[in-house]
Amino acid sequence: xxxxxxxxxxxxxxxxxxxxxxxxxxxxxxxxxxxxxxxxxxxxxxxxxxxxxxxxxxxxxxxxxxxxxxxxxxxxxxxxxxxxxxxxxxxxxxxxxxxxxxxxxxxxxxxxxxxxxxxxxxxxxxxxxxxxxxxxxxxxxxxxxxxxxxxxxxxxxxxxxxxxxxxxxxxxxxxxxxxxxxxxxxxxxxxxxxxxxxxxxxxxxxxxxxxxxxxxx
Numbered sequence: 001x002x003x004x005x006x007x008x009x010x011x012x013x014x015x016x017x018x019x020x021x022x023x024x025x026x027x028x029x030x031x032x033x034x035x036x037x038x039x040x041x042x043x044x045x046x047x048x049x050x051x052x053x054x055x056x057x058x059x060x061x062x063x064x065x066x067x068x069x070x071x072x073x074x075x076x077x078x079x080x081x082x083x084x085x086x087x088x089x090x091x092x093x094x095x096x097x098x099x100x101x102x103x104x105x106x107x108x109x110x111x112x113x114x115x116x117x118x119x120x121x122x123x124x125x126x127x128x129x130x131x132x133x134x135x136x137x138x139x140x141x142x143x144x145x146x147x148x149x150x151x152x153x154x155x156x157x158x159x160x161x162x163x164x165x166x167x168x169x170x171x172x173x174x175x176x177x178x179x180x181x182x183x184x185x186x187x188x189x190x191x192x193x194x195x196x197x198x199x200x201x202x203x204x205x206x207x208x209x210x211x212x213x214x215x216x217x
Contacts, residue, residue: 175192
């Protein structure tokens, strides 16, 4: 299972990269704005900085919603760095653009996916990644993990190469559950990754080992 971090914060990306388990980064306009990154030139410069920190794929989202401008923005983003994955919304024009990008050898991430049907269309169009938003489904009393299971079954049935990127991951149990049901990738906050380190018995055991070692010296 690949671990992506869902942020535009350079310090958090570096911390995850230094941990040695980071496989990529996902971003969106809201995450950029949260870091005070606005304006096309600043956003492009920030993507380049992210690519300098991580060695994995970096999803960069288009803003346009019509085919021609999705293609224009996507080609500009893809040209920034070979790690860039063009993030395209799950809309009719987005699916058309994903097919176009796929034919051109440009990698894509189909975002804002909330149903198995949408994920099937994204895979048919040749998306590299599909991003079902499990946390947002949980927020409206719908089982986001069930969606991952449905997509996994469909992709396995037909041998689709599209990777399931579980997005809107909120906490460590989301990570564990996604791993159990076969998500290829998870993307979430740094806390969801570092939270996997924690267990009270580990802390108690280490404290005892250190105390016993000190007694022996």
